[in-house]
Amino acid sequence: QGRLGRKxxxxxxxxxxxxxxSADPVVEALIAEARAEKAITPRVFSAGQIQRRLLAVMANEGAKALAEGIALRASDIDLAFVHGYGFPRTRGGPMWAADQMSLRAVVTEVEAAHAAGGAGSEPAPLLLALARDGRSFADWQPTEQAEQQGGQQP
Structure with missing residues (x-):
């Protein structure tokens, strides 16, 4: 539509x-039309709700990276996010922050994100297993993944 911003x-x-x-009535109308087509009722979210959901889906993706051997430890993911992506240092990284939130709470958020239409955002099996066992990313070891895969270490 040629809507290229300031230029x-x-x-x-x-x-x-x-x-x-300023708000553009054309964009507001497009959004209203798309909502009507999909029967979406707009909701208001607090900053805390948005932060919890984003943290949960980031930790879920981190769990997939651990299970696939892409990352060796959860702390490696945290380092990459803090130093490479600007994740707040005071939060320690998404995996550490998820541990602080409790992995059971993370699973609840990930399930809610998936139910809201997040295709491909199913809870990672590793996340589900850790939450079920009352464990954390911090105490997960890569050798556990190797044992599950028949003794091969990543």
Missing amino acids: TGTGWYAYDAAGGK
Whole structure:
């Protein structure tokens, strides 16, 4: 639709001559139309709810990376997120933060994300197993994965 942002004066927002942005009624109408087609009722989420959901799906993907041998330890994932992606250091990384949240709570959030239409966001088997056993990512060892795969170490 040629909505390229400030350079065209339209995008997600409408832009004035000085580059100031404001809500664009055309975009609001498009969103309302898409919601109506899919029978979606808009909801309001708190910042905390959004943060918990995002943390949970990140930890779920981390669990998949551990199980596939892409990452050796949960702390390796945390280091990559803190130093490479700007994850807040005070939160320790997504895997450590998920452990602090409790993996059972993480599973609940991941299941809710999946139920809301997150194709491909099914809870990772490793996450489910750790939560079921009351364990954490911090105490998971890569040798456990090797034992599950018939003794081959990653």
